[in-house]
Amino acid sequence: QNGAAQKRLLPSASCPALVTQIRFVKSALWYHGYDRPELHQLPADGSAGSRELLLAFSWLLHRLSLLEQLLVRNRVKTGDEASVCTCEDNLPSSQEGTAEAAAEGGLEDRVDVRYLQCLDGRLRFQWRSLHAQHQEQCKLLHKIHLFTSGSHMDKILGHFSVTETDLVRQPENYKQLFQLLESETMQLEAFLEWKQLEPVYWQWMETVLDDMAKEGNMCKSQDAHVEKRRLPEVTSCCPWAENLTGQMDRLSRDLMALQDQLHQLIIQRKAAWWEKVSFGGFSATARKIQESVERKLRDLTCFHAPKKNAMHGSCRLCVSREAVSAFSATEVIRELQMREASLQRELEQLREECRQRLDEIAQGLEGVICISP
Amino acid sequence: MSIVTVQLGQCGNQIGHEVFNTLCSDICGTHGLCSKKENESYHDSCKERFFCEEESGVPVARAVLVDMEPKVISQTLSMAARSGHWKYNSQAHFCQKQGSGNNWANGYSVHGPRHKEAIMNLVQKEAEKCDRLGGFFTIMSMAGGTGSGLGAFVTQCLRDAFPTSFILNHVIWPYGTGEVIVQNYNSVLTLSHLYQSSDALLVHENDVIHKICAQLMNIKQISFRDVNQVIAHQLGSVFQPAHTAGGGSGYSRNPLGSFQDPSLYTSWLNPQDAFNAWKTPRAFNKYEKSAALVSNSQFLLKPLDSIVGKAWNMFASKAYIHQYTKFGIQEEDFLDCFTTLEQVISSYTNL
Numbered sequence: 001q002n003g004a005a006q007k008r009l010l011p012s013a014s015c016p017a018l019v020t021q022i023r024f025v026k027s028a029l030w031y032h033g034y035d036r037p038e039l040h041q042l043p044a045d046g047s048a049g050s051r052e053l054l055l056a057f058s059w060l061l062h063r064l065s066l067l068e069q070l071l072v073r074n075r076v077k078t079g080d081e082a083s084v085c086t087c088e089d090n091l092p093s094s095q096e097g098t099a100e101a102a103a104e105g106g107l108e109d110r111v112d113v114r115y116l117q118c119l120d121g122r123l124r125f126q127w128r129s130l131h132a133q134h135q136e137q138c139k140l141l142h143k144i145h146l147f148t149s150g151s152h153m154d155k156i157l158g159h160f161s162v163t164e165t166d167l168v169r170q171p172e173n174y175k176q177l178f179q180l181l182e183s184e185t186m187q188l189e190a191f192l193e194w195k196q197l198e199p200v201y202w203q204w205m206e207t208v209l210d211d212m213a214k215e216g217n218m219c220k221s222q223d224a225h226v227e228k229r230r231l232p233e234v235t236s237c238c239p240w241a242e243n244l245t246g247q248m249d250r251l252s253r254d255l256m257a258l259q260d261q262l263h264q265l266i267i268q269r270k271a272a273w274w275e276k277v278s279f280g281g282f283s284a285t286a287r288k289i290q291e292s293v294e295r296k297l298r299d300l301t302c303f304h305a306p307k308k309n310a311m312h313g314s315c316r317l318c319v320s321r322e323a324v325s326a327f328s329a330t331e332v333i334r335e336l337q338m339r340e341a342s343l344q345r346e347l348e349q350l351r352e353e354c355r356q357r358l359d360e361i362a363q364g365l366e367g368v369i370c371i372s373p
Numbered sequence: 374m375s376i377v378t379v380q381l382g383q384c385g386n387q388i389g390h391e392v393f394n395t396l397c398s399d400i401c402g403t404h405g406l407c408s409k410k411e412n413e414s415y416h417d418s419c420k421e422r423f424f425c426e427e428e429s430g431v432p433v434a435r436a437v438l439v440d441m442e443p444k445v446i447s448q449t450l451s452m453a454a455r456s457g458h459w460k461y462n463s464q465a466h467f468c469q470k471q472g473s474g475n476n477w478a479n480g481y482s483v484h485g486p487r488h489k490e491a492i493m494n495l496v497q498k499e500a501e502k503c504d505r506l507g508g509f510f511t512i513m514s515m516a517g518g519t520g521s522g523l524g525a526f527v528t529q530c531l532r533d534a535f536p537t538s539f540i541l542n543h544v545i546w547p548y549g550t551g552e553v554i555v556q557n558y559n560s561v562l563t564l565s566h567l568y569q570s571s572d573a574l575l576v577h578e579n580d581v582i583h584k585i586c587a588q589l590m591n592i593k594q595i596s597f598r599d600v601n602q603v604i605a606h607q608l609g610s611v612f613q614p615a616h617t618a619g620g621g622s623g624y625s626r627n628p629l630g631s632f633q634d635p636s637l638y639t640s641w642l643n644p645q646d647a648f649n650a651w652k653t654p655r656a657f658n659k660y661e662k663s664a665a666l667v668s669n670s671q672f673l674l675k676p677l678d679s680i681v682g683k684a685w686n687m688f689a690s691k692a693y694i695h696q697y698t699k700f701g702i703q704e705e706d707f708l709d710c711f712t713t714l715e716q717v718i719s720s721y722t723n724l
Contacts, residue, residue: 112641125572131537132374136505 019044029056032064051208058205071191072314076180079162080141080317086335087312138317145319157318311335375503376422376612377496378436381513381527382520383445384545386438387597389512390449391605393434396423397459399609399657406661418614424459425502432459435503437495438466439527441484441519465499467492477559478700480522481566485530493530500535508539508572515563516547516556525566532570542571543608546578546676555693557684562702564677565710568717576673577604610657610665674721681714 022044029039039056042049060066141162148160160168167173311327362370380389400419407415424432434453438461440446446468454460467488500506509531513524524542531540544563547556567574582603586595590603657663687693688707698704 115641118642125539128537128539132505132507139504 018046022046029060032060034059034063051212054208055205055212058201067191067194071187074184074187076177076184077163078316079166080145081314082138082317083314084311084332085313086332086339141317142319145317149319159319161316161318374422374505374507375435376507377499377503377509378423378434379496379509379511379527379531380436380438380449381511381524382440382517384514384517384520385512385524386440386445386449388543388545388601388604389436389438390453391598391601392512392608393423393436393453393459394456395602395605395609396612397432397456399613401458415614421504422507422612422614425462431457433462434459435499436461436465437492437499438468439492439523440468441480441523442471443468462499465495467495475518475553476696476700477518477522477555477562478697478702480519480524481526481562482522482701484519485523485526489526489530492527493534496531497534506535506538508541509535510541510543512543513563514545514547516551516553516559518553518559521559521563525563528567529570540571541573541575542567543575543577545604546576546580546673548579548583549676549679555687555696557680557687558693558697558707560680561684561710561714562707564717565713568713575608575667577607578676607665610663611667613657671721671724674718677714677721678718681711681718685711 022042026040026042034056036052036055039049039052042052144162144165145159148165149158152158152160152164163177167177311332315326317329358370362368378389378392380386396419400416420426420432423435425435427433438446438449446466450461450463450466469484469488496509511524511528511531513520515521528540528542531538544567547553547560553559564574579600582600583595585603586592586599590599592599688711694704694707697707
């Protein structure tokens with residue numbers, strides 16, 4: 001265990017498939033946030049790196065709950081699956097970001113905007129067809145659930161799933177289903193076994209880390225300046241990775257400052273307003289204004305309220321009168337409607353800004369009337 | 374995948390009837406010039422698309438009929454029922470006792486809102502009957518009174534109620550020397566409003582169809598029935614499903630020689646993206662070979678420009694505007710419509 005002769009686990013001859021595989025593994029690790037330079041600097045012919053791979057694997061095991069995810073993935077399907085996602089988009093939409101990109105673009109790769117509009121139309125058509133198919137699936141699922149309700153042994157759920165219904169129609173498929181269930185059971189048993197032995201694995205990993213630390217101290221002199229380098233092949237898939245942490249820090253500082261300022265402003269404005277109002281008798285209008293302000297504030301508070309577990313992932317659709325350990329479709333719909341409303345507002349805002357910019361430009365031109373769409 | 378058809382006004386209802394007739398006779402025909410399995414698969418696909426299965430066994434068209442007067446609708450319903458091969462749902466129609474006086478503004482601003490709920494209820498019922506709603510197909514004339522004004526309003530309602538559905542508007546382009554004096558106003562108003570709500574406008578020009586009847590088919594006394602049948606035939610051949618040879622629906626991309634000429638297409642779209650060909654081994658209407666071409670081109674630029682020009686000349690002298698303003702269509706609305714169409718003309722001119 002002194003890291004001397006690394007075991008050669010991979011074929012010594014490098015072939016293109018291997019190179020691609022190695023590149024894929026590196027970029028997948030990078031995507032999940034594993035940026036240990038020793039791994040990313042491993043040679044592309046697979047001639048070295050088994051310890052680094054072991055470290056990366058352990059990291060994934062812990063960080064991604066890899067085994068649990070695999071178990072979920074391999075579950076026997078009920079056929080009632082639907083996917084939910086109410087997460088916020090993670091794409092940065094800052095003005096400066098786009099300006100930078102535009103400057104870098106250059107004139108060589110200009111694409112006609114009409115081609116983009118055409119593609120956009122096609123995309124939207126495909127999306128709509130997908131949407132119609134999803135609706136159809138939900139309709140049919142509902143029919144199945146309705147027709148089989150009351151027949152299930154599980155009295156709380158009450159109705160059959162698609163898989164169960166299919167089994168009623170084609171009983172000869174029971175063999176296949178049985179095999180799948182057996183395989184799932186075996187995986188669960190293996191997982192339980194792993195859970196019992198897991199502490200041993202982590203103890204071993206600690207020794208590996210200790211060994212590495214010792215080696216690191218010995219060759220610290222070689223790599224005096226450890227920099228977080230951005231690898232060229234990788235940046236094409238996440239160019240914003242480096243900016244992100246800096247931006248987040250800046251954002252939280254700005255938000256705190258803004259919050260203080262707003263708080264002060266609110267106090268001042270409220271005081272001034274109540275002074276005015278207490279003289280005149282605009283009670284009705286004052287009430288209306290108060291209500292609309294409260295509504296706007298409510299909209300704003302939902303922006304900075306901590307995102308309470310955004311629903312995400314695959315779940316099972318069922319008709320249920322009582323709340324089992326789940327969330328209701330109406331909740332999800334409401335969340336999505338709120339997001340839709342806020343995105344719509346953002347769109348209107350951006351459109352207004354565009355209109356204003358167009359008007360400004362048009363004013364500079366002689367003899368031109370600008371009619372905005 | 375199912376399509377709900379909305380037949381609007383006299384024109385829409387008469388053409389709609391011919392379309393369903395053509396589709397049904399194509400499906401029911403046994404001479405598909407292909408294998409039995411292929412024929413069955415075609416049959417099922419088309420049946421689901423345009424018709425609904427009922428207990429009586431007679432297919433019921435997935436359609437809603439709308440008109441301001443009862444005459445055309447009752448004729449349409451009875452003609453279909455008499456055919457014995459298909460029929461309309463006897464409940465799926467809406468009409469009033471009197472007409473709307475051929476007034477676009479009346480149709481759009483008065484009748485539309487007044488009867489919106491009743492009409493949309495009928496549409497909703499048809500939509501719910503579909504397992505998978507592919508979209509809506511509306512048929513109307515562009516320059517008339519009821520079909521046009523009410524049709525523009527109904528299209529808007531469809532868009533509001535079904536924001537994610539595909540809406541295809543079939544519009545009949547009026548004769549150049551038409552009889553309605555305000556037909557150019559109506560056309561401008563209809564087109565600009567449809568442009569906002571619809572996904573695609575499919576146009577048939579009366580003059581062109583008339584020529585087909587006269588020159589290609591050598592019909593001496595051309596009736597509306599002849600014109601409508603030609604239109605229905607063309608629509609039918611476009612709407613029928615296209616299969617791949619392996620059964621089930623699929624599309625094949627098949628570059629045919631001359632259509633790949635890049636000079637046919639705009640500079641910003643390459644021929645592979647711009648041209649799609651769908652084949653089907655099953656013959657349409659017993660033709661051994663047939664082909665239909667639908668194109669989005671500068672073809673309509675001249676007719677559109679001509680209509681907008683004539684309408685503008687009338688508008689400049691404020692002729693007949695009071696007919697519209699008295700029902701709530703103001704001069705500003707006219708200006709907006711002209712602007713929209715000028716943008717369309719400019720986009721197509723600068724292709």
